[in-house]
Amino acid sequence: xxxxxxxxxxxLSAYLDDELTVEERIxxxxxxxxxxxxxxxxxxxxxxxxxxxxxxLLKAPRNYTLNPAEFQPRTRPMIYRLRPVLAVAAALVMVCxxxxxxxxxxxxxxxxxxxxxxxxxxxxxxAMPTFAMTQAAQxxxxxxDEADREFGAAAAPSELKGTTEQAEEAAxxxxxxxxxxxPTLDLLAAPSGGGGLVEPNTAGxxxxxxxxVPQPPTTxxxxxxxxxQILDTFxxxxxxxxxxxxxxxxxxx
Amino acid sequence: MVLQANIRKAQQGxxxxxxxxxxxxQDHVYTAAYRIMGDATAAxxxxxxxxVTAFRKLGQFHGGNFKAWLIRIAINTCYDELRRTKxxxxxxxxxxxxxxxxxxxxxxxxxxxETYVQRSELRSAIEDCFELLSAEHRLVVTMSDMEDYSYEExxxxxxxxxxxxxxxxxRARMRxxxxxxxxxxxxxxxxxxxxxx
Numbered sequence: 001x002x003x004x005x006x007x008x009x010x011x012l013s014a015y016l017d018d019e020l021t022v023e024e025r026i027x028x029x030x031x032x033x034x035x036x037x038x039x040x041x042x043x044x045x046x047x048x049x050x051x052x053x054x055x056x057l058l059k060a061p062r063n064y065t066l067n068p069a070e071f072q073p074r075t076r077p078m079i080y081r082l083r084p085v086l087a088v089a090a091a092l093v094m095v096c097x098x099x100x101x102x103x104x105x106x107x108x109x110x111x112x113x114x115x116x117x118x119x120x121x122x123x124x125x126x127a128m129p130t131f132a133m134t135q136a137a138q139x140x141x142x143x144x145d146e147a148d149r150e151f152g153a154a155a156a157p158s159e160l161k162g163t164t165e166q167a168e169e170a171a172x173x174x175x176x177x178x179x180x181x182x183p184t185l186d187l188l189a190a191p192s193g194g195g196g197l198v199e200p201n202t203a204g205x206x207x208x209x210x211x212x213v214p215q216p217p218t219t220x221x222x223x224x225x226x227x228x229q230i231l232d233t234f235x236x237x238x239x240x241x242x243x244x245x246x247x248x249x250x251x252x253x
Numbered sequence: 254m255v256l257q258a259n260i261r262k263a264q265q266g267x268x269x270x271x272x273x274x275x276x277x278x279q280d281h282v283y284t285a286a287y288r289i290m291g292d293a294t295a296a297x298x299x300x301x302x303x304x305v306t307a308f309r310k311l312g313q314f315h316g317g318n319f320k321a322w323l324i325r326i327a328i329n330t331c332y333d334e335l336r337r338t339k340x341x342x343x344x345x346x347x348x349x350x351x352x353x354x355x356x357x358x359x360x361x362x363x364x365x366x367e368t369y370v371q372r373s374e375l376r377s378a379i380e381d382c383f384e385l386l387s388a389e390h391r392l393v394v395t396m397s398d399m400e401d402y403s404y405e406e407x408x409x410x411x412x413x414x415x416x417x418x419x420x421x422x423x424r425a426r427m428r429x430x431x432x433x434x435x436x437x438x439x440x441x442x443x444x445x446x447x448x449x450x
Contacts, residue, residue: 006420013423017397019404048430051379052398060283061297064304065272071308072268 004041012038012045082248089244096237100230107226260319264311271308278320279304282327288395289331291384299334303327324400325410328392332411335388382432390425397422 004012014020015028032039256277262270282303287296303326314322386394392411396402402410404418411418 009427010419010423013426014419044430045426048426049398055379057280058284058287060279064279064301065275066268068268
């Protein structure tokens with residue numbers, strides 16, 4: 001019996017397993033009628049499958065029963081069933097603790113900062129708050145920029161009208177802006193909400209410094225607000241924990 | 254009814270009920286594992302793993318043929334192991350593994366001594382030839398010819414294409430056929446291939 005090609009080998013198996021399409025089956029059966037070799041191969045293959053199917057059922061060498069002590073589902077204590085809830089509660093407590101810790105740190109930092117502001121507002125030249133310096137230094141820059149713009153506009157040939165007045169204003173702006181690079185105490189003493197320097201200091205060096213009116217310290221009000229926020233937060237956390245505990249109690253018998 | 258009751262109880266966690274199912278089907282599961290793995294030790298391990306897996310997946314059984322469901326788990330367990338170890342069977346099936354009472358169609362005590370010898374020779378020849386197949390061929394032939402899986406089911410379970418299934422099954426059968434033809438003298442005349450073709 002000659003060798004068959006792979007396609008015919010697969011066709012034979014698929015035919016016996018009824019895995020051919022209707023068209024394939026019709027074509028294959030036509031070939032079987034005219035091809036005795038193919039028919040003989042089919043018979044051999046059918047016999048081989050019969051041999052395979054006659055292979056004996058083996059006896060298991062032992063019993064594969066499961067040990068009830070190992071596989072019987074145990075009734076676990078309530079604490080095991082509540083583990084997810086307890087885990088969430090623990091995580092919540094940790095988060096709240098961390099939030100409280102950082103808020104405490106923040107409030108203590110801001111309290112010390114407020115104290116430095118009060119010291120700066122006092123009629124003394126020793127302590128100069130940094131933020132006042134910054135705000136005061138920004139104003140001359142703005143004045144200089146404005147003077148530059150106005151000076152440029154005055155120099156433009158298309159706007160000759162009124163150039164004298166604009167040049168004078170620009171020059172004045174530059175003059176007034178320059179000495180402000182060294183802020184004076186009256187500017188520093190201005191209330192923090194006032195934005196520092198508003199008017200140029202035209203007073204001479206020998207003139208008396210303007211009277212500084214000490215502002216009432218707002219530090220304690222601010223701290224009171226912060227403490228209030230912390231207390232509110234704690235109240236909310238406590239309420240949430242109580243709700244959580246109530247929900248846990250509902251699980252308990 | 255008893256079977257269904259045991260399945261229901263086992264699904265509720267009753268290990269004793271599940272063990273009744275184990276005793277009823279362990280020979281079938283072990284045989285499928287042995288055919289695929291090719292040695293007794295591996296088949297023993299796979300059978301145990303298959304029953305443990307079956308117990309844990311009982312909730313996924315929604316009716317139908319419980320034996321087929323168990324054997325599918327056994328086949329999947331064996332296939333996973335074959336993929337993991339890429340093992341090739343080397344041990345032969347010895348007579349200790351064979352239960353002559355399990356397949357009265359092939360070996361019967363009622364047979365005459367001559368017939369008994371003939372059937373034993375036939376059994377040995379088939380076992381020897383089956384053992385020569387590669388693990389992949391043993392797997393698909395076991396699924397197709399012993400457990401009646403369709404080509405599509407085999408392709409899905411083994412994660413290969415339909416064409417590969419066709420090819421593997423046909424090649425495996427042809428190799429078995431060729432092997433049996435070489436043992437023609439050992440086979441009883443009634444099963445001899447020469448008489449068939």
